[in-house]
Amino acid sequence: MSFYKKLLRNLIVVGGYKYSSTLILFFISMITARLLTPEDFGIVAIVTVITGFFLIFKDNGLSMAVIRSDYKYSFWNGTSNLLIGLSILVGAIICLLAYPVAIFYEDDRLINIVLFIGLNTSLSNFSLVSSALLRKNLQFATIGKIEMAASIFTAVCVIALALMDFKYWSLLIPMMIGNILKIFLYFKFSGFIPSIVNKKVIIVSFRMNMSILKGVTVFNVVNYWSRNFDNLLIGKIYGTSSLGIYSKAYGLLQLPLNLIRGVFSSVLFPSMKEKINIDGNWKKEYMNILKILSFVPVPLVFIFILFPTELITFVYGNQWTQVGEILPYFGILIFLQVLQTTVGHMVLLNGKDKEFMIWGLLSATLIVLSVLYGSSISMLAIAQYYTLCYITLVLPINMIYVFIMTLNINRSIVLKFWLPKIFFALILWIFLYKNIDYRFTILILILLTIHLIIDSFSLLKVMINIISKKHKVFNR
Incomplete structure (x- = not known):
């Protein structure tokens, strides 16, 4: 199969699922924009401006390193341990920011929001290597199905919580629910569940990834x-x-x-x-x-x-x-x-x-x-x-x-x-x-x-x- 034929086929597969998921989420945003106020969206946005900065440290190219590298099981597990450790560390740092963020913006409501985002961040890297392996093996249909299932489930939760007058929490709680669902599905369909490895494997994996990390x-x-x-x-x-x-x-x-x-x-x-x-x-x-x-x-x-x-x-x-x-x-x-x-x-x-x-x-x-x-x-x-x-x-x-x-x-x-x-x-x-x-x-x-x-x-x-x-x- 020619490069363009193969690329187009994969784009159609990924795009079909991705566009469907996005259309669902966009339709949900049309509904929530009428159920929630600019204040509700603003209070979430004002927090994520700062907490989102720390989220960039949770991957740092390690998932791309899995795709780029030709190493296998020990490297995958070592990299996965690094990623999970990073997400837990970043989540803890975000939690410590709860009071400083509230003081900076002079709004006590932000404390619980920041703590929730920190907890959700701690879970975010558990399935990154599993996802990267599916991409490495060009299993885009499987990835599309997982992302679409998570999008639909999250969308239902957003609407339900908005209708129950959860205000800005209806934008936050479904994030964690969707995150947990994706972890389970990526583990199931990739066949790779990370296991704890010894310190030596983690150190070697860290050194191998140093260039892309920096x-x-x-x-x-x-x-x-x-x-x-x-x-x-x-x-x-x-x-x-x-x-x-x-x-x-x-x-x-x-x-x-x-x-x-x-x-x-x-x-x-x-x-x-x-x-x-x-x-x-x-x-x-x-x-x-x-x-x-x-x-x-x-x-x-x-x-x-x-x-x-x-x-x-x-x-x-x-x-x-x-x-x-x-x-x-x-x-x-x-x-x-x-x-x-x-x-x-x-x-x-x-x-x-x-x-x-x-x-x-x-x-x-x-x-x-x-x-x-x-x-x-x-x-x-x-x-x-x-x-x-x-x-x-x-x-x-x-x-x-x-x-x-x-x-x-x-x-x-x-x-x-x-x-x-x-x-x-x-x-x-x-x-x-x-x-x-x-x-x-x-x-x-x-x-x-x-x-x-x-x-x-x-x-x-x-x-x-x-x-x-x-x-x-x-x-x-």
């Missing part, structure tokens, strides 16, 4: 604050209700990004590992995948930019209309960040752990500075200058440092791919910021779509041909 840890730290510093400032400066509004807009940005990242990264990382092992020729395939990937967010970009208020009113109701002011800028970010979702995995797959860390430091510093500047003006300005920084500074760094210098992809191919997209994104930002007649914005969006079609026309024909042949086989 690179991913530093990247995750700076990347987390580049993505959440805006939430921290809004919660502190503008209050929980404003943070509830902003977090809804940010959630709509992250929803497709997480969906695409979850599907493509889950499939692409092990698929590219297999491709490298076979013939080492991955660069052309990867750039082709990015061309196809650039089409995925286009419908959302049109909707976010042209119909933000109508979308928010339909999805969440009239109490959330203020989200519509932020959404057009996040529409630009969706298009650009979708193309970034797989880059980090390719850097790690090629063993460039140090470069991965440096890239994260550069990008995060610029984004944090832009958020600081925007926060001195307004909540909307945070979104505006975050987006502008991403277009004019972060992407050029990514283009030169990561694609050309780190991954050694041909310069002309990289520039031909990225420069038009940066140009169109900048024009869209200017039109939005200057409030130029929306008809010009529509024209730019149409020109962008035409560019994407021309840029990947031959690839689209190949993909359509593969899908049509597969469809004929199914209909026989």
